[in-house]
Amino acid sequence: MKKILITGALGQIGSELVIKMRKIYGMNNVVATDIRMGDDIQLGPFEIVDVTDPAAIYDVAKKHNVDTFIHLAALLSATAEAKPLLAWNINMGGLVNALEVARELNCKFFTPSSIGAFGPSTPKINTPQNTIQRPTTMYGVNKVSGELLCDYYFNKFGVDTRGLRFPGLISYMTPPGGGTTDYSVEIFYEAIKNKAYTSYIDKGTYMDMMYMPDALNAIVDLMEADPTKLINRNAYNVTAMSFEPEQIASEIKQHIPEFKIAYKVDPVRQAIAESWPESIDPSAAKREWGFKATFDLPKMTEDMLSKLAVTC
Numbered sequence: 001m002k003k004i005l006i007t008g009a010l011g012q013i014g015s016e017l018v019i020k021m022r023k024i025y026g027m028n029n030v031v032a033t034d035i036r037m038g039d040d041i042q043l044g045p046f047e048i049v050d051v052t053d054p055a056a057i058y059d060v061a062k063k064h065n066v067d068t069f070i071h072l073a074a075l076l077s078a079t080a081e082a083k084p085l086l087a088w089n090i091n092m093g094g095l096v097n098a099l100e101v102a103r104e105l106n107c108k109f110f111t112p113s114s115i116g117a118f119g120p121s122t123p124k125i126n127t128p129q130n131t132i133q134r135p136t137t138m139y140g141v142n143k144v145s146g147e148l149l150c151d152y153y154f155n156k157f158g159v160d161t162r163g164l165r166f167p168g169l170i171s172y173m174t175p176p177g178g179g180t181t182d183y184s185v186e187i188f189y190e191a192i193k194n195k196a197y198t199s200y201i202d203k204g205t206y207m208d209m210m211y212m213p214d215a216l217n218a219i220v221d222l223m224e225a226d227p228t229k230l231i232n233r234n235a236y237n238v239t240a241m242s243f244e245p246e247q248i249a250s251e252i253k254q255h256i257p258e259f260k261i262a263y264k265v266d267p268v269r270q271a272i273a274e275s276w277p278e279s280i281d282p283s284a285a286k287r288e289w290g291f292k293a294t295f296d297l298p299k300m301t302e303d304m305l306s307k308l309a310v311t312c
C-alpha cells in the first residue's frame with residue numbers, strides 16, 4: 001500500500017492534491033505537512049514540518065513509514081524575486097533535505113519544475129523539451145537547479161525522482177500566492193465579485209496555463225507511470241493552453257457580458273512573464289506516459305465561473 005508524504009500541503013497545488021490522493025490511496029495513507037497548521041485538511045494525518053530542517057522531515061517520514069515523497073513546499077516566482085536569498089534557502093535547501101530523506105528511506109519522489117526554468121534566450125514558441133535554459137529569475141535558477149539535482153539523485157543514488165514543468169495553474173479552491181501567473185486566477189474571483197479586473201500583466205503577454213484538475217491528474221499519472229518508459233523523468237513540459245489577458249477577458253465576457261478588464265502593469269512581474277516562453281511543447285510527456293489535458297480556455301472558464309458563483 002502506498003504511503004505518501006506531501007510537503008507544502010496548504011499551498012495551491014498541495015491543498016487539492018491531498019484531497020485527490022486521499023480519495024485514491026486512502027485517507028490515512030496521505031500525510032499532509034506544512035510550515036503551519038491547516039484547518040479542514042486535518043481530516044487526515046497532518047504534521048507541521050519546516051522543510052529547511054532536515055531532521056524534522058526525516059522524523060515525520062520515518063514515523064509514518066512513507067514510500068512516496070511529494071515535495072511542493074517552495075516560494076513562487078514573484079515572492080522569490082522579492083526575497084532571493086530566502087527563496088534559495090527554502091527552494092534549494094528544502095529540496096536537498098527532501099531528496100536526502102527520499103534517498104535514506106528509499107522513497108519514490110516528485111517535485112514540480114516550471115516554465116520558469118526557461119529564460120529570454122529559450123525559443124518562445126513551441127518550446128522544446130530539451131533546449132536552452134538560462135532563466136533570469138531566482139525562481140528560474142531554483143527550478144533549473146532542482147531539475148539537475150533530481151537527475152543527480154536518480155543517476156548517482158537510484159532515487160526514483162520524477163517532475164513536471166508546470167505552466168500557470170488555475171484553481172477555484174485555493175487562491176494562489178506570490179506567483180506571476182496569479183492574474184489568471186484573480187481575474188475569475190474579481191469577475192464574480194466586481195465584474196471587473198485590473199491586470200498587472202499587460203495585454204498581449206502570452207503564458208502557458210493549465211486548469212488544476214489536469215495538473216493533479218498529471219502528477220498521479222506520472223507517479224504511476226512505468227519507470228522504464230521515463231526518459232525526461234524530472235522535467236516534463238506540460239501545458240493545456242496559452243493565452244494573454246485579453247483572451248481570458250473575452251472568454252469571461254461570454255458569461256458576464258458587462259465584465260471589464262483594465263491594466264496597471266507591475267514591471268517586476270511583467271518582466272518575469274516576458275522572460276518565459278509563450279507556448280511549450282508537451283509531446284515528450286504525451287509520448288512517454290500519456291499526458292493529456294482535458295480543459296481548454298472555454299471549458300475551464302465555464303467551470304471556474306460556475307464553481308466560484310457558488311463559493312464566492
Ligand code: VAH
Nearest residue numbers: 076077114167179180181
Ligand atoms: C508562478 N504559478 O507564477 C507559478 C508558476 C509558471 C508559473 O511557476 O511563479
